[in-house]
Amino acid sequence: MSYDALQEVYDAQLLKKMYYYIVLTRSLENKISYICHSQNSKSPMIIGKGYLSTGQEAISVGACLALEDGDWLAPSHRDIGGMMVRGLTLEQIFLQYFCRVTSPTAGRDGNVHLGDTSKHILSFISHMGSIIAAGLGVAAAIQYREEKNVVLACFGDGASSQGVIHESMNYASVFKMPMVFVVNNNRYAISTSTKNQMAIENIAERAAGYGMPGVVVDGNHVTEVYQAVKKAVEAARAGNGPSLIECKTMRMCGHGTHDPANYVPKQELEEWKQKDPMTWFQNELLQSQVMKSDDIKSIQDQIDHEIEEAIEKARLAPVPQGEDLLRER
Amino acid sequence: MYYAEAIRDGMRQAMKADERVYLLGEDVAQMGGIYGVTKGLVDEFGKKRVKNTPLSEIGIIGEAMGASIAGLRPIAELQFSDFITSAFSILVDVVAPYRFRMGTKTPFILRAPIGGGLHIGPYHSKCPEAWFFHVPGLKIVMPSTPADAKGLLQSSIDDDDPVLYFEHKKLYYELKEDVPEGIHRVPLGKALVRHEGNDVTIVTYSAMVHLALKAAQELEKEKISVEVLDLRSLVPLDEEALLNSVSKTHRVVFLHEAPIRGGVGAELESIVCEKIFHELKAPPKRVAAKMTPVPVAPNLEDFYLPSLQDVKNAIHSLFQ
Numbered sequence A: 001m002s003y004d005a006l007q008e009v010y011d012a013q014l015l016k017k018m019y020y021y022i023v024l025t026r027s028l029e030n031k032i033s034y035i036c037h038s039q040n041s042k043s044p045m046i047i048g049k050g051y052l053s054t055g056q057e058a059i060s061v062g063a064c065l066a067l068e069d070g071d072w073l074a075p076s077h078r079d080i081g082g083m084m085v086r087g088l089t090l091e092q093i094f095l096q097y098f099c100r101v102t103s104p105t106a107g108r109d110g111n112v113h114l115g116d117t118s119k120h121i122l123s124f125i126s127h128m129g130s131i132i133a134a135g136l137g138v139a140a141a142i143q144y145r146e147e148k149n150v151v152l153a154c155f156g157d158g159a160s161s162q163g164v165i166h167e168s169m170n171y172a173s174v175f176k177m178p179m180v181f182v183v184n185n186n187r188y189a190i191s192t193s194t195k196n197q198m199a200i201e202n203i204a205e206r207a208a209g210y211g212m213p214g215v216v217v218d219g220n221h222v223t224e225v226y227q228a229v230k231k232a233v234e235a236a237r238a239g240n241g242p243s244l245i246e247c248k249t250m251r252m253c254g255h256g257t258h259d260p261a262n263y264v265p266k267q268e269l270e271e272w273k274q275k276d277p278m279t280w281f282q283n284e285l286l287q288s289q290v291m292k293s294d295d296i297k298s299i300q301d302q303i304d305h306e307i308e309e310a311i312e313k314a315r316l317a318p319v320p321q322g323e324d325l326l327r328e329r
Numbered sequence B: 001m002y003y004a005e006a007i008r009d010g011m012r013q014a015m016k017a018d019e020r021v022y023l024l025g026e027d028v029a030q031m032g033g034i035y036g037v038t039k040g041l042v043d044e045f046g047k048k049r050v051k052n053t054p055l056s057e058i059g060i061i062g063e064a065m066g067a068s069i070a071g072l073r074p075i076a077e078l079q080f081s082d083f084i085t086s087a088f089s090i091l092v093d094v095v096a097p098y099r100f101r102m103g104t105k106t107p108f109i110l111r112a113p114i115g116g117g118l119h120i121g122p123y124h125s126k127c128p129e130a131w132f133f134h135v136p137g138l139k140i141v142m143p144s145t146p147a148d149a150k151g152l153l154q155s156s157i158d159d160d161d162p163v164l165y166f167e168h169k170k171l172y173y174e175l176k177e178d179v180p181e182g183i184h185r186v187p188l189g190k191a192l193v194r195h196e197g198n199d200v201t202i203v204t205y206s207a208m209v210h211l212a213l214k215a216a217q218e219l220e221k222e223k224i225s226v227e228v229l230d231l232r233s234l235v236p237l238d239e240e241a242l243l244n245s246v247s248k249t250h251r252v253v254f255l256h257e258a259p260i261r262g263g264v265g266a267e268l269e270s271i272v273c274e275k276i277f278h279e280l281k282a283p284p285k286r287v288a289a290k291m292t293p294v295p296v297a298p299n300l301e302d303f304y305l306p307s308l309q310d311v312k313n314a315i316h317s318l319f320q
């Protein structure tokens, strides 16, 4: 895209924000991965494993940037980027990974099993997509009070095989709820490829069965994701009911930091490496002169600094003591 | 052989001996499941008999049940027992009452890892046996050792009823012992005295057996003679062994890793009180997890889980 073309559709501030959050997510998760692999297993900083969104950051970031302040997010486990867009801080994320008292879950849960009600982020639940059922209720309350907010509900290709996802989309559609369903199709559910997960090519085709619009977008192009979600959000806000957006991408990491993902063919990874969402967007921004290479470098430096600072703060936070288990929250 | 290997060997023997036996579950084929329990079986038996499924617990349990009605002997795997809840209705409404209502048997096994201690929190650490203990029509098997794991698996495969076979994930690669080769059977509903004693009985199952044995060892130094009764299966329940042991020791502690309220211990305690109340020299005690979800942070989880000290305190309290 040329500078003019990019500028015509988006303002430069938004583009820079997109880029910032993609780099932030990538850098944060690289750091989490690094800690997981290098920490002393006898006295680990991170309790458990890291669950990363490497290679698909543009989806969560693009989708959440299309929301307004009062809107809500029902996240999947690959939505740390979007959570940060909505205001979850790096410090909160490290506190959560380190299981400290002051983490969003008070150390009771770990890694990506978190949310932040004050920022209108529901908590991800392990059972894949289950929190989306509660997203229906948030949407119902919005309708009840005749407010103008929207619920963004995110899930994966694997989760799309679950009853709760089908029931939720039908339910939302029956009540014309202000919801947008975003499925990140990253080609794998742990070791199970989409070929073995479903008999169709596009999950978005299912939208017809619920009586809602369904579209497929390139999930590695943040602008495309943003545009599609923005349109769906506006429709939902205007009272036209939910839609389903399928974002095609590839999980460029193991299921978790423990998983070498040997089941993914090397060639498939190579192909998708060429489509890396961060590199693509960086090139777009450079070519269209929205940013210069100096900007790129200073953004990276700033982010690296923010991450180190957050780790230092989180590291100093107290670990929970046994009795804290029984403290009411 | 490790506990995980013993389970795998049990499946392998059964698959070799009986064409009707096949495996299904998420990522069970090439990857061998989350804990590698089915690793290598796809190479030996092929994709037809080691079958990867979509992410669908309803599909998995539904298929296992239907295939069993149609004459096969499926072994279904869930990645964590916590995820049974996604198919609760299939198990509790469709599977459990089927034989009672229809006179049709549904002989399949649902394998699932249970238990905490690995700091993986509320959705990957549950011990859900009490939910199903309450449901007529389901058998529940809870092996504590590699040899038992293999032997109880074969008996579960032979059994004509649906069996929930709960594997403790902490035992998978921690516990090693010699395991009988070939087909090996340990009957369901036959408890085992793992440690003989005269002063108090700890009634337990699954990984908590090992905590009980440790307690028995330590209390020996204090001249308290502890009997450890490993139930092995909860349904069928070896009531006779339970009552015999308690009639001998006159004191009893029920130990399980699941939360205390409405746990299996409560039912066992009722049985003892209703049937041999007069034999008891002290009120029975339960030692179990706290009434909270399973937490992640190590300190929290240590506090949550029943500890050696909890067991010793409970036993000491019976002698005051």
Ligand SMILES: Cc1ncc(C[n+]2csc(CCOP(=O)(O)OP(=O)(O)O)c2C)c(N)n1
Pocket (backbone or CB within 6 Å): A078, A126, A127, A128, A155, A156, A157, A158, A159, A160, A186, A188, A189, A190, A251, A255, B026, B055, B057, B079, B083, B086
């Ligand atoms: C009900 C349930 N069954 C199984 C699992 C184990 N599990 C965790 S993630 C996962 C795959 C999820 O795939 P997908 O929805 O495509 O998300 P991705 O991890 O690929 O981003 C599975 C099977 C689970 N969390 N919940």
